[in-house]
Amino acid sequence: MxxxxxFIFTRGRTGSTAIIDELGKHPEITTxxxxxxxxxxxxxxxxxxxxxxxEFYKHVPGHLILPFDAWSRQYVDFKIPWLGSIYLYHGRxxxxxxxxxxxxxxxxxxxxxxxxGARVGFxxxxxxxxxxxxxxxxxxxxxYQAIYLERENHVRQVLSGIIAQKRGIYNRKHYQPGEDSYVxxxxxxxxxxxxxxxxxxxxxxRLSKEGFDVHVITYExxxxxxxxxxxxxxxxxxVSDLLPEKTEYSVMIQNLPAIVENYDELVxxxxxxxxxxxx
Numbered sequence: 001m002x003x004x005x006x007f008i009f010t011r012g013r014t015g016s017t018a019i020i021d022e023l024g025k026h027p028e029i030t031t032x033x034x035x036x037x038x039x040x041x042x043x044x045x046x047x048x049x050x051x052x053x054x055e056f057y058k059h060v061p062g063h064l065i066l067p068f069d070a071w072s073r074q075y076v077d078f079k080i081p082w083l084g085s086i087y088l089y090h091g092r093x094x095x096x097x098x099x100x101x102x103x104x105x106x107x108x109x110x111x112x113x114x115x116x117g118a119r120v121g122f123x124x125x126x127x128x129x130x131x132x133x134x135x136x137x138x139x140x141x142x143x144y145q146a147i148y149l150e151r152e153n154h155v156r157q158v159l160s161g162i163i164a165q166k167r168g169i170y171n172r173k174h175y176q177p178g179e180d181s182y183v184x185x186x187x188x189x190x191x192x193x194x195x196x197x198x199x200x201x202x203x204x205x206r207l208s209k210e211g212f213d214v215h216v217i218t219y220e221x222x223x224x225x226x227x228x229x230x231x232x233x234x235x236x237x238x239v240s241d242l243l244p245e246k247t248e249y250s251v252m253i254q255n256l257p258a259i260v261e262n263y264d265e266l267v268x269x270x271x272x273x274x275x276x277x278x279x
Contacts, residue, residue, distance in 0.1 A: 005108060006121040006237060007139060009207060010149035011199065013160040015219040016123050017171045018249040019149065022230075023121060025244035029237065030064075030111035030118045036128040036135065038069050045070070065110050068103050068132075075099070097134035104142055119237050121147075126203055136210055145237065146212035148204055151219040155270055155278035158192045159184070159260070160253055175250035183261045186269045193273065 010016045017033060024031035039046040048056040049070050056066065065071070076088040085096045094102075111120030129136050139146075151157040164170045166182045207214045215236050221229045227243055234241045256279070257263045270276050 004143050004145045004237075005111075005119055006145035006147055007124045008121065008147045008149050009124050009126070009203065011126050011151075011157075011196070011203075013157045013164065014149050014151040015222060016149055018247040019217075019219075019222055020121070020123050021247040021249055022244045023233070025247075026230075026234070026239065026242055027115065028118050028239040030114045030120050032064055032107065032111070032120075032122040034067065034125065034128075035065070035107060035122045036068050036124060036132060038131065039067065042067070064114065065107055068100065071103060071106075072099060095134075096132070097138060100132065100135055100138045101142070104138060119239060121237075126199065140211055144212075146207050146214050147233070147236070148207060148214050148216045149219065150200055150216060153220065153278045154193055154196045155275050156253075156256075158189060158196055159256065161192070162189065163253060163259060169252070171249055171252070173248040173250065175252060177252075177254060177259075181259050181261045184266055186262075186265060189266070190269060190273065193275070 008016055008020065020031045020033055023029050034042070037045075039049065045056070045060065045067065048060045049066070052059050056070075072087065078086045078088075080086055083095065086093050087096070087099050089099060089102065107122070108120050111118055124135070124139075162184060163182060167180070169175075204214055204216065217229065217233065230243055231241050253259060260266055267276070267279060270279055
């Protein structure tokens with residue numbers, strides 16, 4: 001039992017938005033979504049930030065604090081080839097690593113202000129460790145619990161990502177899909193499947209190598225054994241064993257054959273990969 005703040009480390013299309021949302025409904029847990037997302041990848045946040053500045057989160061429901069990319073922009077930064085980004089932070093020069101540490105301290109305080117004594121958690125995507133190389137080290141230094149969220153059905157995961165890109169819609173509450181359908185590039189699909197399988201193995205190994213005691217959870221258990229799923233996480237975080245209220249975020253693909261125009265060809269390719277059971 002860790003009794004620590006935590007981060008859920010995952011890849012895209014694993015149900016992490018819904019899971020983070022439900023965890024945040026627990027009375028002893030405060031959650032935030034992607035704190036380390038770049039603004040250009042979050043148009044709604046970027047628009048609110050441009051209009052309202054540092055107070056943007058008051059106008060965007062569900063956001064307690066600016067993402068790091070926006071928060072850090074209030075400080076003048078310098079690019080030094082051998083040192084990377086250096087920031088003028090309250091009258092002194094600090095590295096990006098130090099700035100991330102200060103940011104997480106603020107995140108934790110905001111989380112405790114919302115629910116005194118609460119565990120504070122948020123989502124970290126695999127690409128965030130690439131874009132911010134010192135983030136992993138800071139999380140370890142601050143004694144965060146690493147929870148790895150995997151979607152075991154890689155076929156559905158990859159299809160979800162492809163269709164989300166084509167729709168231009170990634171997550172919605174009470175989503176009602178239209179009648180649009182899409183052709184799946186089967187060679188691209190197969191390449192993504194193989195990359196996904198490699199990445200999951202390497203990411204869990206990396207977290208362990210960095211010294212985290214990694215706790216693995218799965219999207220499939222969230223769907224099929226919600227009570228057991230949350231009991232496991234509550235035990236890991238050292239909070240009361242309570243089942244939170246269900247999320248309003250929707251399953252985005254409700255009828256795969258109706259959405260994929262070349263569904264029969266897709267089935268044949270998936271069968272050839274030995275993954276037909278995932279459809």
